[in-house]
Amino acid sequence: MECYVDDIAIKSCNKNNHLHDLRTIFDLMRAHQLKMNLTKSFLGASSGKFMGFIVTSKGFHLDPDKIKAIQECNLPRISKNSEVFKVGWPTSEGLS
Numbered sequence: 001m002e003c004y005v006d007d008i009a010i011k012s013c014n015k016n017n018h019l020h021d022l023r024t025i026f027d028l029m030r031a032h033q034l035k036m037n038l039t040k041s042f043l044g045a046s047s048g049k050f051m052g053f054i055v056t057s058k059g060f061h062l063d064p065d066k067i068k069a070i071q072e073c074n075l076p077r078i079s080k081n082s083e084v085f086k087v088g089w090p091t092s093e094g095l096s
Contacts (some may be wrong), residue, residue, distance in 0.1 A: 005034070007051050 010025050012018040029036070047056040054061045 009050055009055060011055075 008025075010018075010021060012021045028034075036074075047054060049063060050060075052066050053062055054063050
């Protein structure tokens with residue numbers, strides 16, 4: 001069986017513990033034969049994009065690029081000629 005873990009973020013409470021925390025995680029990964037793609041890792045970065053967020057030493061923040069993409073997204077339009085699905089939602093009368 002193969003299982004792929006897409007993303008992992010390791011954040012320490014302070015800089016002094018970070019190397020120890022990294023060692024702990026790497027030892028656990030090694031014990032369970034998990035491997036990292038070093039070309040996709042950003043070890044030692046003070047900030048970076050992670051799962052649609054910006055990660056800094058102050059925490060996780062929304063990615064402005066993602067916000068802009070959502071704001072500029074065109075809303076779906078329904079033409080007068082298209083058929084709309086009619087769903088028979090239960091009413092209080094139908095429940096008695």
